[in-house]
Amino acid sequence: MDHLRMQGKLRKxxxxxxxxxxxGHIACSLSCIDIMISIVKFKEEADTxxxxxxxxxxxxxxxxxxxxxxxxxxxxxxxxxxxxxPAHPAPMKYxxxxxxxxxxxxxxxxxxxxxxxxxxxxxxxxxxxxxxDGETNEGTxxxxxxxxxAHKLDNLIVFVxxxxxxxFGNTTEILGDTASKRVWENIGFDVIEVDGHSISAMxxxxxxxxxxxxxxxxxxxxxxxxxxxxxxxxxxxxxxxLPMSDMQYEEAVAKINSDYNL
Amino acid sequence: xRKHFSAYIEQLVEHEQDIVFVTGDLGxxxxxxxxxxxxxxxxxxxxAEQNMIGMSAGMASQGFRVMCYSIAPxxxxxCLEQIRNDMCFHNMPVYLVGNGGxxxxxIMGSSHHAIEDIGVLSGLPNxxxxxxxxxxxxxxxxxxxxxxxxPSYFRMGQGKNMPDYLHLTSYGAASAENNKAxxxxxxxxxxxxxxxxxxxxxxxxxxVDIFVxxxxxxxxxxxxxxxxxxxxKKVLTIEEHISIGGLGxxxxxxxxxxxxxxxxxxxxxxxxxxxxxxxxxxxxxxxSGLDEGNISRIINEYFQAS
Numbered sequence: 001m002d003h004l005r006m007q008g009k010l011r012k013x014x015x016x017x018x019x020x021x022x023x024g025h026i027a028c029s030l031s032c033i034d035i036m037i038s039i040v041k042f043k044e045e046a047d048t049x050x051x052x053x054x055x056x057x058x059x060x061x062x063x064x065x066x067x068x069x070x071x072x073x074x075x076x077x078x079x080x081x082x083x084x085x086p087a088h089p090a091p092m093k094y095x096x097x098x099x100x101x102x103x104x105x106x107x108x109x110x111x112x113x114x115x116x117x118x119x120x121x122x123x124x125x126x127x128x129x130x131x132x133d134g135e136t137n138e139g140t141x142x143x144x145x146x147x148x149x150a151h152k153l154d155n156l157i158v159f160v161x162x163x164x165x166x167x168f169g170n171t172t173e174i175l176g177d178t179a180s181k182r183v184w185e186n187i188g189f190d191v192i193e194v195d196g197h198s199i200s201a202m203x204x205x206x207x208x209x210x211x212x213x214x215x216x217x218x219x220x221x222x223x224x225x226x227x228x229x230x231x232x233x234x235x236x237x238x239x240x241x242l243p244m245s246d247m248q249y250e251e252a253v254a255k256i257n258s259d260y261n262l
Numbered sequence: 263x264r265k266h267f268s269a270y271i272e273q274l275v276e277h278e279q280d281i282v283f284v285t286g287d288l289g290x291x292x293x294x295x296x297x298x299x300x301x302x303x304x305x306x307x308x309x310a311e312q313n314m315i316g317m318s319a320g321m322a323s324q325g326f327r328v329m330c331y332s333i334a335p336x337x338x339x340x341c342l343e344q345i346r347n348d349m350c351f352h353n354m355p356v357y358l359v360g361n362g363g364x365x366x367x368x369i370m371g372s373s374h375h376a377i378e379d380i381g382v383l384s385g386l387p388n389x390x391x392x393x394x395x396x397x398x399x400x401x402x403x404x405x406x407x408x409x410x411x412x413p414s415y416f417r418m419g420q421g422k423n424m425p426d427y428l429h430l431t432s433y434g435a436a437s438a439e440n441n442k443a444x445x446x447x448x449x450x451x452x453x454x455x456x457x458x459x460x461x462x463x464x465x466x467x468x469x470v471d472i473f474v475x476x477x478x479x480x481x482x483x484x485x486x487x488x489x490x491x492x493x494x495k496k497v498l499t500i501e502e503h504i505s506i507g508g509l510g511x512x513x514x515x516x517x518x519x520x521x522x523x524x525x526x527x528x529x530x531x532x533x534x535x536x537x538x539x540x541x542x543x544x545x546x547x548x549x550s551g552l553d554e555g556n557i558s559r560i561i562n563e564y565f566q567a568s
Contacts, residue, residue: 091351098323100351103343109313110348113320120282120302121324140344143313150308 003199006041007034008260011229012253013062019249021079023087027227027239029059031196032130032161035222036063038202039128039159046125048114050099052107053132053161054088055240060097061085069096105138107131108158112144115156115217126210130159133179134166141178145217149188152215157206158189160219161196163226165237181221189219196222229256263421263452264292264361266397270404271329272299278408280325284318286311286332288361293331311336315344315356322354327411333367334360334376334417338383345413350386355411358383363393363417364451364502364532365546372540376417377532381507383415384479391415391478395454396424399435399476406477419452419502420543427467433484434476443471445564446490449500450475450509453552457500460558469565480512488520495525496564502552505531526567528560 001009010033018026032053039049040063051060061078064070070085077083084093088102099110111129118125135141148156160179164171171177185191190212192205202222209218226240227233230252244252256262272295275281283296284305297304307314311332318328330337337360338345349356360376367374384391390412394400400421407414428435434450447470449457454474461467471490491497497517499510510529517524533550540546547553551560 092353098352099319099348101347103347105312106316106344106348109316109344110320110323112313113317113322114324115320116305116317117321117324117326120321120326123324127320140312140316143308143310144317147307147310147313147317151305 004260005262006037007199008256008262010037010062010066011256011260012262013065014058015244015249015252015256017058017061017075017078019244020076022243023079024241024243025055025058025087026244027233027236028053028132029056030228030230030233031163031224031226032056033059033062034197034199034228035130035159035161035202035224036060038199038206039130040064040067042203043128044125046123047128048098048125049128050101050107050111051089051130052101053104053130053135054101057085057087057089060089064094064096067096069094104132104135105140108144109140111156111158112148112153115148115153116151118155119151119153125155127156128159130161132166133160133162133164133171136160136178137166137175145187145189148217153217154213154215156217157209158217158219160221161224162221163224165226165235165240167240169237179221184219188216190214190216191219191221193221193223196224197228229259231255263394263397263400263418266400266421267359267404267418268293268296270401272296274404274408275300275303278327280327281329281408282321282326283329283331284314286314286330286336288332312341312344315341316348318356319344319348319352319354322356323352327355327357327408329357329359331359331361333374334363334379335374338376338379338415342382345383346386349413350388353388353412356413357407358415359418360415361418363419364453365543366419368542368546369540372535377502377534378504378507379415379417380478380503384507386413389413389415391417392476393417393451393478394476395434395449395451395474397421398424398430399474402430403476417451420455422452422455425458428472428474431484435474436486437470437472439486440468440471441493443469443490443494445470445496445498445561446473446487446494447471447498447500448473448475448487448509448513451502453500453502453547456547456552456554457557459554460561466561470561475509478509480509480516483513483516483520488522491517491522491524495523497524497527498530498560498564500530500552500557502532502547504534505529526564530557530560
């Protein structure tokens, strides 16, 4: 399947889950699903992946279902009682989801620890983590970032889903741009900025970063649009929270079918 | 206890190659031996406790057992969410080692005390807390923790040798079986040394059962404790920790659940800072009634009443 159709197919699955559950956190999953495809779909056996922005759980569940980490039979239980698929990932349910997240600022320290352990053991493989840009407000981001620099963790690749919106406003208007390329380069990361909806651009950036064994941890700033693919959701903060009506769902599916060649 | 601890760990890591030691930039004049011995397995994570715990959980997920060292308050309170979410939810073998629990850091002040740590941690899923009272007990706690491969907290304090009238048990230590005991004393942590001092008169010792409980939470009371309280119907609990979430509360609940009636129950515990003043560990123990003199007075009251 070509990239575009894969992007459309997984978007539709995300919409279906949220429609079935009548739940929010739609736009944040749509902003990062393409990043997750680039990481997870093309991951090697020795690589690990942590979704730090746990509120994009439907994107995680969808890509893990696509790659065999979550059985089809489980997907219908999303958001229901007695499920293994709550609104934020649950601990110790699937090998494909090594850490339950949901409180922001946990993924980078965990991924740094995994990268450090790989170095100590002499293991190959990359420790990937996906963060939101709002999440870089958290102090642990900077604690873990400096740890990764000091320990020369060039096997750590951080993706930041830079959609410019956080919980209650624009990131630049709240604490300033804590996901700024300049800041991260200055402290000692290798940074590449890419289109966070272009799988080929992200795969290329990833390959470049993986090949660059210079002792510096890596950050890929993926510029994204919150709610990508659904015009009425795009760049609108309220779609962090709102569920869709039946009509909105049908409109969204029709738009994806047409734009993603499905 | 810190020197004994690092010497014992130095022996252990010789054989246990999957143990990593992480410090939050502390350990001067105590951990240098481990730094030399462990090489790349000794990591100074800097003054960044939250990352230290999250990072350690990440390492543990890759097959390491990770010891995280700091002073007790710094490793418990700031990084509580990392302990709960990253360590405990995922049952990771990360061992928190907190030096100077209770009022251990004395005149350093309240920021350096940890008198609510067990209450805060012992209810977290999968968590096992260890509060050894004596050096012998410390070694048995470390052995259990290393073998356990689960989230743990090890509260270190003053390290003295165990008196010869106590013997080690699976839960800590106990005095010999004594059918003539009139009072059951249940104690936790190095404050047990004040009890030992208060009981220096042999006749008093002959009239009490002593149980040292070094593991928290107490899921159930050991059979010999239940039997002792059933006979004496008098209980004294002693701990350098606040009442909420501590030993005394647990003992009280469990005795009630076992329907064992008691005629008298006194809990000696850390009372916080009731006079708003600060001093040495001994000063704070005295303000809370945990000193040798007060423990002795309370025990005598029990005997006079019977």
